[in-house]
Amino acid sequence: MERRSGASRRRLFESCFAGVLCARSQPPAQARSKVVVCRDPLLRKPGAGVDSARLLKLLDRALQSFYGLDSAAEAWKKLARPDEVVGLKVNCLAGKGSASTSVQLVEAVCERLQQAGVPPRNIVIWDRLNADLESVGYRIAIRPDRIRTVGNDVLGYEEELSVYGSAGSLLSKTLTQVCDAVINLPVLKDHGIVGVTMALKNLFGAIHNPNKYHIDAGNPYVADVYMLPPIRQKVRLTICDAINPQYEGGPSCMPQWSWPLNGLIVARDPVALDSVGWQIIEQKRAEKGMKPLKDAEREPKYIATAADPQHRLGTNNPRQIERVEI
Numbered sequence: 001m002e003r004r005s006g007a008s009r010r011r012l013f014e015s016c017f018a019g020v021l022c023a024r025s026q027p028p029a030q031a032r033s034k035v036v037v038c039r040d041p042l043l044r045k046p047g048a049g050v051d052s053a054r055l056l057k058l059l060d061r062a063l064q065s066f067y068g069l070d071s072a073a074e075a076w077k078k079l080a081r082p083d084e085v086v087g088l089k090v091n092c093l094a095g096k097g098s099a100s101t102s103v104q105l106v107e108a109v110c111e112r113l114q115q116a117g118v119p120p121r122n123i124v125i126w127d128r129l130n131a132d133l134e135s136v137g138y139r140i141a142i143r144p145d146r147i148r149t150v151g152n153d154v155l156g157y158e159e160e161l162s163v164y165g166s167a168g169s170l171l172s173k174t175l176t177q178v179c180d181a182v183i184n185l186p187v188l189k190d191h192g193i194v195g196v197t198m199a200l201k202n203l204f205g206a207i208h209n210p211n212k213y214h215i216d217a218g219n220p221y222v223a224d225v226y227m228l229p230p231i232r233q234k235v236r237l238t239i240c241d242a243i244n245p246q247y248e249g250g251p252s253c254m255p256q257w258s259w260p261l262n263g264l265i266v267a268r269d270p271v272a273l274d275s276v277g278w279q280i281i282e283q284k285r286a287e288k289g290m291k292p293l294k295d296a297e298r299e300p301k302y303i304a305t306a307a308d309p310q311h312r313l314g315t316n317n318p319r320q321i322e323r324v325e326i
Helices: 002-025 052-067 072-077 103-115 130-136 173-178 201-206 221-226 229-234 270-287 302-307
Strands: 033-039 086-089 123-127 148-151 162-164 167-169 181-184 187-191 195-197 235-246 263-267 321-325
Touching: 033 052, 033 270, 052 072, 052 103, 052 235, 052 263, 072 103, 086 103, 086 173, 086 201, 103 123, 103 235, 123 130, 123 173, 130 148, 167 221, 173 229, 181 229, 187 270, 195 201, 195 270, 201 221, 201 229, 221 229, 221 302, 229 235, 235 270, 263 270, 270 302, 270 321
Parallel strands: 033 321, 086 123, 086 181, 123 148, 181 235, 187 235
Antiparallel strands: 033 263, 162 167, 187 195, 235 263
C-alpha cells in the first residue's frame, strides 16, 4: 500500500510540475502579438534608389518600437548573443527587383548585428540556391572568418525527413547545423497560388520539396512546414521588406503591380505579421479595383490554420494583435 501511495504522490507531483513548466512556457492568456509597421515617405526619392542612411534609421526605429526600449542599440542586443550563429533567411526567388529581399536591407541588418556584438563569422545570409542569391545581387561567400552568403545547395539537406501533419521534408543543413537563431527577411507580396507570401511561407526556402505544397492554396502545408521543430524553434524575429511591395502577379517581380510603401513590418509572431500584411495587400487591391483574394479563389487560409489549436504558431485575431504604426 505504501509503495502504491508513494507512486501516486510522485505522479501527482510530476503532473503538477509539468503543469507549472507548461504555464511558464506559454504567453499570458491576455498577451497580444505586437506588429510594428514602420514607414519613411522619403526612403526612396523619385528616380533614385533607397537611401541607405534613412533605411538604417527606419530599421532602428522599427526594432526600438518593437522591443519598447530606450535605444536601438539595446533592441539589437535582444536578438542574439555574440556566441550564436545568426541566419538571415532572405527571399530571392523573384531575382533582381523589388520582389526579392533588398540587399541594402540585409546589409543594414548585418551592420547593426555586428555593432551589437555579433562577429562577422557568426552571420550567415541564406536561401535556396546560390544562383538565386546571385541573381539578386548577393555575393556568395563561404570563408568562415567573415559574413557567409550561401544557398542550400552548398551544404545540402538532412538525410532524414522531418514530418508534421501533411508536411514531410528534408531540411536545409544551413538551418539545422549552422544557425542557432534565424531572422526571417521575407518580402510583402502577392502570390498567384497561395494568395500572399510573407513570414510563414518564406520558410519554404528551408525545405527540399516546396513545389509539393502549393495545392489547395498552400493550406495546411504552409502552416505544417513552419511547425517543423528547427523552423519553429530557431526563428527569433521577422523583418518584412515592405519597401516596394506587390499586390498582384507574385511571386515573380511585376513592377506594374508594385507601390512605394517605403516601410518595414516587424513581429515575432509570424501569423500576426501575415495577417497584417494580408490586410495591407487587400487594401491596395481594393484601391486598384481588384477582387479580394477570396473572390480570386486564392484566399490564404493557411494563416488561420497556423493559428488553430493544432498549430498555435500565433494569432490571426485582430483583437489579439497590437498593430503599431510609426
